Amino acid sequence: MHIVVCIKQVPDSAQIRVHPVTNTIMRQGVPAIVNPYDLYALEEALRLKDQYGGRVTVLTMGPPMAEAALRKAISYGADDAVLVTDRVFAGSDTLATSYALASAISQISKDMPVDLVFTGKQTIDGDTAQVGPGVAKRLDMQLLTYVSKVRSLDTENDEIVVERRSEGGVQVLKTSTPCLITVLEGNNEMRFATMANMFRASRYPVKIWNKDEAGIEDVTKTGLKGSPTVVSKVFAPTPRAVKAEIIQCESNEPGDLSVTLLAKMFNKHPKLEKEIAKRAV
Amino acid sequence: MAEKFDVIVVGAGPSGNSAAYTLAKAGLSVLQIERGESPGSKNVQGAILYSDALERMIPDFRDDAPLERHIIEQRMWVLDDESYIGSHYRSDAFNKEPYNRYTMIRSQFDKWFSERVKAAGALVICETTVSHLLLDGERVIGVMTDRQGGEIYADAVILADGVNSLLAKKAGFHPELQPKDVALAVKEIHFMPQELIEQRFNVKGTEGVVIEMVGKITKGMMGTGFLYTNSESVTIGVGCMLSDFKKQGTTPYALLEEMKAHPAIKPLIQGGEMKEYTAHLIPEGGYNAMPPIYGEGWMIVGDAGMFVNAVHREGSNLAMTTGMHAAETLIELKNEGKAFSAANLKRYQAKLDESFVMKDMKKYKNMPDVFHSNPQFFNDYPEMLSNAARTMLTVDGVDKKSKEREIRGTFRRRRSLFGLLGDTFKLWRAFE
Numbered sequence: 001m002h003i004v005v006c007i008k009q010v011p012d013s014a015q016i017r018v019h020p021v022t023n024t025i026m027r028q029g030v031p032a033i034v035n036p037y038d039l040y041a042l043e044e045a046l047r048l049k050d051q052y053g054g055r056v057t058v059l060t061m062g063p064p065m066a067e068a069a070l071r072k073a074i075s076y077g078a079d080d081a082v083l084v085t086d087r088v089f090a091g092s093d094t095l096a097t098s099y100a101l102a103s104a105i106s107q108i109s110k111d112m113p114v115d116l117v118f119t120g121k122q123t124i125d126g127d128t129a130q131v132g133p134g135v136a137k138r139l140d141m142q143l144l145t146y147v148s149k150v151r152s153l154d155t156e157n158d159e160i161v162v163e164r165r166s167e168g169g170v171q172v173l174k175t176s177t178p179c180l181i182t183v184l185e186g187n188n189e190m191r192f193a194t195m196a197n198m199f200r201a202s203r204y205p206v207k208i209w210n211k212d213e214a215g216i217e218d219v220t221k222t223g224l225k226g227s228p229t230v231v232s233k234v235f236a237p238t239p240r241a242v243k244a245e246i247i248q249c250e251s252n253e254p255g256d257l258s259v260t261l262l263a264k265m266f267n268k269h270p271k272l273e274k275e276i277a278k279r280a281v
Numbered sequence: 282m283a284e285k286f287d288v289i290v291v292g293a294g295p296s297g298n299s300a301a302y303t304l305a306k307a308g309l310s311v312l313q314i315e316r317g318e319s320p321g322s323k324n325v326q327g328a329i330l331y332s333d334a335l336e337r338m339i340p341d342f343r344d345d346a347p348l349e350r351h352i353i354e355q356r357m358w359v360l361d362d363e364s365y366i367g368s369h370y371r372s373d374a375f376n377k378e379p380y381n382r383y384t385m386i387r388s389q390f391d392k393w394f395s396e397r398v399k400a401a402g403a404l405v406i407c408e409t410t411v412s413h414l415l416l417d418g419e420r421v422i423g424v425m426t427d428r429q430g431g432e433i434y435a436d437a438v439i440l441a442d443g444v445n446s447l448l449a450k451k452a453g454f455h456p457e458l459q460p461k462d463v464a465l466a467v468k469e470i471h472f473m474p475q476e477l478i479e480q481r482f483n484v485k486g487t488e489g490v491v492i493e494m495v496g497k498i499t500k501g502m503m504g505t506g507f508l509y510t511n512s513e514s515v516t517i518g519v520g521c522m523l524s525d526f527k528k529q530g531t532t533p534y535a536l537l538e539e540m541k542a543h544p545a546i547k548p549l550i551q552g553g554e555m556k557e558y559t560a561h562l563i564p565e566g567g568y569n570a571m572p573p574i575y576g577e578g579w580m581i582v583g584d585a586g587m588f589v590n591a592v593h594r595e596g597s598n599l600a601m602t603t604g605m606h607a608a609e610t611l612i613e614l615k616n617e618g619k620a621f622s623a624a625n626l627k628r629y630q631a632k633l634d635e636s637f638v639m640k641d642m643k644k645y646k647n648m649p650d651v652f653h654s655n656p657q658f659f660n661d662y663p664e665m666l667s668n669a670a671r672t673m674l675t676v677d678g679v680d681k682k683s684k685e686r687e688i689r690g691t692f693r694r695r696r697s698l699f700g701l702l703g704d705t706f707k708l709w710r711a712f713e
């Protein structure tokens with residue numbers, strides 16, 4: 001079994017600031033991390049590998065510095081890593097990105113046929129959730145989105161059963177492989193890498209592919225040229241007008257603190273107090 | 282099978298990076314382990330970079346190191362509650378390349394240094410904590426990390442794990458750090474546009490200004506404040522001895538808030554956006570508080586060995602120099618086919634004795650004691666100086682001779698002639 005996990009290096013959005021004067025996003029000095037949803041996808045893939053054997057290849061398209069994200073994935077236990085990087089990819093939107101990734105996955109499957117492709121639910125910097133579905137479509141694979149868990153895999157009959165989160169409940173779905181799965185958080189917290197894998201990651205020669213090695217056939221489908229999306233305006237939302245309130249309290253004792261806080265809350269929402277009082281009996 | 286290296290370096294601050302770089306460049310197999318997400322991600326410094334120590338290892342560091350501003354002006358301020366008196370030294374000589382001192386931001390600098398370490402051939406593993414040393418009797422034979430399958434072996438381990446080295450303590454190389462031997466420093470970085478910094482500090486291009494402060498900002502505690510200009514931000518901070526914080530019951534954060542509100546300081550940071558707040562310990566116990574720095578298969582470098590010159594606010598340069606000398610010692614021994622035994626590692630101590638490191642450590646060895654037992658240096662004198670200046674500069678019909686008499690009188694009333702003489706003597710002795 002061969003699983004390809006598509007990951008992306010993103011700026012840690014928790015640490016992005018907006019320039020106070022020009023109102024533009026300042027990326028300088030903001031650390032790069034692996035898109036958190038992609039880590040859930042990778043962990044899910046690694047669990048399948050632990051259970052059913054096989055190989056996990058991580059793939060990213062990005063600038064040369066994205067190699068760090070792949071190395072990190074190797075430290076968690078991925079077997080191989082491919083970085084697709086070329087100037088022609090600069091400015092790619094989701095359409096162009098899915099084209100490049102689909103080409104690269106086709107190349108990867110020449111080495112060993114790919115049964116499953118995993119991606120995160122979405123990235124935290126683009127938030128589109130379009131790349132995974134785009135890749136599935138281009139590779140003509142089954143598509144399962146919002147998956148929180150893979151229940152089982154039947155390698156004999158090429159079938160997979162997953163849990164999909166939907167409004168109001170969880171769907172249990174079965175489909176045939178090869179398929180593409182976009183993953184969200186479940187109980188698939190990323191594991192803690194072993195020492196041996198840390199060594200492997202720091203020595204592993206990441207495969208670096210240019211457009212030809214990635215099997216790109218039509219360059220006009222890549223980069224800015226292949227990207228019909230237009231971002232017409234970027235702006236920082238104005239901060240919320242409501243200011244935090246500081247509540248004075250007699251002492252720092254937890255008991256006092258909670259009593260004061262509750263009194264304050266009930267004062268504002270008398271209905272809530274009644275409601276809780278009713279239920280307390 | 283467990284991995285084995287010539288040397289394991291624990292920590293990727295300036296001391297660890299200097300050691301790992303020097304060792305790897307000489308062809309030894311080196312593993313460097315850092316607990317932070319990346320080198321520097323957890324590290325805190327003012328920060329002034331002194332070129333000399335780095336230049337000895339990496340002569341071309343200016344080509345690509347992330348430097349903020351070269352320093353052309355140094356201000357020393359003594360503050361009371363509403364004034365400052367002090368000196369400004371600014372010289373165009375500091376504008377001649379190669380520059381001698383720079384401001385820098387440690388998280389960026391450490392990352393840059395680490396790239397050099399990797400390029401020299403060392404294996405660098407981050408996000409991994411060394412939990413203890415592996416011992417064979419007295420001899421250190423490797424480290425244990427917090428990861429599964431965590432034991433790694435080496436012929437020597439260099440402890441570059443910074444102030445309050447838990448590893449050295451666990452191995453029994455030195456006792457618990459005393460609150461009187463460490464300062465607790467807090468600092469903030471305030472982002473502001475380049476043009477504003479240029480106007481406010483009267484600088485252009487990459488020129489920068491440093492302000493060192495003593496006085497009532499530390500409320501009688503032994504400590505100093507500082508303000509440094511970076512390219513697009515200003516760093517402001519204050520540090521005092523941990524024992525003093527304990528005694529006073531003041532928090533470092535409150536101290537910094539009050540300092541920022543001082544009439545001389547407030548206008549300098551006004552309009553900035555606070556970007557980061559950090560706190561860190563500085564080992565300031567000096568020579569008398571130093572632990573042993575080598576033994577069977579191990580050496581201690583940088584802050585872990587108390588190598589800080591608190592009087593001159595130097596730390597990173599001592600860290601780099603000790604890291605480099607520790608590495609050179611191992612390289613020499615390896616070339617001579619000698620073991621990394623305590624007897625042979627003594628050469629490290631000898632190298633430090635020869636260098637400015639030990640000479641400076643010894644020169645100021647009594648300083649901490651003098652300041653600890655004489656809080657008037659941080660409280661009374663600043664006020665007295667400021668009053669003296671104000672008396673002299675206020676034109677109010679009183680003749681200058683009477684003013685001088687009045688100033689002498691206050692000095693004596695506050696400290697007594699005997700006290701004044703005694704203080705001068707103590708300071709002189711400590712500086713000797």
Ligand SMILES: Cc1cc2nc3c(=O)[nH]c(=O)nc-3n(C[C@H](O)[C@H](O)[C@H](O)COP(=O)(O)OP(=O)(O)OC[C@H]3O[C@@H](n4cnc5c(N)ncnc54)[C@H](O)[C@@H]3O)c2cc1C
Pocket residue numbers: 291292293294295296297314315316317320321323324325326327328329330331409410411412441442443444448466467468518520561562563582583584585588589594595596597598600
């Ligand atoms: C507020 C402040 C201002 C300062 N200003 C200046 C200045 O202007 N100029 C100057 O020269 N010096 C200054 N110093 C001092 C200077 O920062 C230190 O002397 C210097 O950083 C010491 O370097 P080091 O490599 O020994 O330790 P550190 O820089 O502390 O590095 C130690 C490293 O070891 C890692 N580590 C620790 N334990 C483990 C473990 N068990 N396993 C793995 N990794 C571990 C840490 O994460 C860290 O990266 C200042 C210090 C402070 C706090």
